[in-house]
Amino acid sequence: MNNREIEEKMVEVVKDYYEKEKLNDTLAYREASEENYKAVSNLKFPKEGRSIDEMIDLLNRDVFPYRVVGDHPRDFAFIPAPVEEISKIGDVLTTLYNPNAAGWFSAPVIASIENLLIDFLCEKVGFGKESGGTFVSGGSLSNLTAIVAARDDKLEMDNINKGVAYISNQAHHSVNKGLRIVGIPDSRIRSVKTDENLKMIPEELEKLILEDRKNGLIPFMVIGSAGTTNTGTIDPLFDLAQVCQRQNVWFHVDGAFGGSLLLSDTYSKRLRGIELANSVTWDAHKWLFQTYTCAMILVRDKKTLLKSFSDNPSYLKDAHSEDQIESWDLGPELSRPALSVKLWLTLQTLGLDEVERRIDHSVKIGEKAESELRKYDHWQIVTPGEQAILTFRYYSDKKTEEELDTINTEISHGIVSSGFAVILTTEIKGMKVLRMCTISPKTTNEDIEMVVEKLNECVKSLKL
CATH class of the missing domain: 3.90.1150.170 (Aspartate Aminotransferase, domain 1)
Known part of the structure; x- marks a missing residue:
């Protein structure tokens, strides 16, 4: 063509x-039928290409409706x-231009849009001028990024085998996976008791922290929820934050779902205490009405992300900005799509x-x-x-x-x-x-x- x-x-x-x-x-x-599956599985990868009309018809007939x-x-x-x-328009435009949102050299104005959005969202959380963050694919990667930052901030490398994290039985499954990835096995992931409303009980949390410390372990992270997937439950964030401050433990809030309440004057008060967190997960492809994927990791102090993810390989030296922090220094990804553009376009337009x-x-x-x-x-x-x-x-x-x-x-x-x-x-x-x-x-x-x-x-x- x-x-x-x-x-x-x-x-x-x-x-x-x-x-x-x-x-x-x-x-x-x-529900897909056996014929729909066969329409795809029976197609071998050809040496000579097929008709684009034929393939689009197949996708419209046998794939996307199901x-x-x-x-x-x-x-x-x-x-x-x-x-x-409007998010779809932003996604289409981003796909057509296909910018690499890896940093200031490859897409400088997009990097500026991302920074403006991160600053705006951090302000909504209640973070100060030292805050920062980056766009990621979803809540799973956002939670993992926060867990890495918490581990590196609170544990020495030779003490990772003593680190303990605290969650509720309503936590998203990505939290457990992320903790295992960074070297915290199930035996050192504590499930804190919840009350009749499925909210984590702060007194039970502090009791577990003190007991683990007495036994020679190192409590390093508490993960609260701002809107659980199961029930939308919001943990008592302010009280959990007080426990974490007393015990010198990193406090992460998984607000993948409920974080968007911060944009409601009526309901934002339900997240009281989120401003005391060290880090917050927030998904835009949930309650900010974006196409898949679009999420953010936000931190109270951007230096904690730099400590975990900053690197300076030789092949990036010519692309490195002397005046700005590069996104690759704030998270695990280098090459990535410009996820911020569609959200920026949506907020500006709506x-x-x-x-x-x-x-x-x-x-x-x-x-x-x-x-x-x-x-x-x-x-x-x-x-x-x-x-x-x-x-x-x-x-x-x-x-x-x-x-x-x-x-x-x-x-x-x-x-x-x-x-x-x-x-x-x-x-x-x-x-x-x-x-x-x-x-x-x-x-x-x-x-x-x-x-x-x-x-x-x-x-x-x-x-x-």
Whole structure:
């Protein structure tokens, strides 16, 4: 294909996408068939190339339709990705120009955009002038980056085998993986008790720290949550920070999901104490409505990242800026996409008032879902929809817990297989429960009413 044909094909692909993806007219989930898998697996890699039209048709027919539609207003699974269309424009532009966001030499104005965003987000957290950070692919890499910085700040190399970290049983699985990667095995990862609301108990944390120190170990890191994936729970950040300051322990807040509450005047107070953290994880591809991937690691003192990641290899000397800190010195990556551009474009175009309105709407939709379910005796609220995450279950005192677990799993299968909505199960306090994350700004009160009606139909179909 020549350049003119490629240009025409690009325009055609985008127009075709918007014709097909009218979200209110599509299913939230469609299951792939054996024929779809075969359409891909039967294709050998050819010596001579295939037609671009043939391959795009295959992708549109057999690949992309079969997924959880993350920006569908009735996708409530995991933490959905309700993408703002402006972010897609930013992503397309970034892909077309393909800048390497490795530093100031390769893409200087993009480096400036990234720094402006990092400074803005650090200010929202409540960090001071010494703060900093960098863009990363997601919460997993952000948490890992923080864990490396905490280890290097609080432990000597010959004492890593004595380091102890503290988390709750609601922590994201990437936290455990990150700790193992840096040399902290499960035997030195403490699970701190949580209260009836699944929040880490500060007194129990301090008790564990003192006990480990008495036994010759070195407590070095506490990881609190600003919005857990399971329930949206926010740990008592201020009280945890006080414990960490008294005990000289690094305090990291995983705000991958809930960090975006900082952009809401109404709900930011729920994160009181986050400003006392040493580091914060924040995902923009969750509650800031960005395409995958886009996340940040923010630190109170950028020197802690420089201590862990700064390097000066010979092949980068000509590209090194004398006046600016290079992004490769603040995290594990060198070559990387310009993740900041789409977020910058979104915030500049929508404005902070609109972003705040969408965040507030998400919380209210979660509360709406809770209120609708409470109208029926057979629904039991397990954790309330305070941070746009609600857990609930079908309940009858005539059923055993084992039977209830099976019923709730079947309800999830029923509504997902219908394609009308995506609601999966999780486990809370030993119970199998249904879970909804309501962060899509496109979700309406009518959507919620129809979903509850559909859930009731699933219950009736089981003939309990």
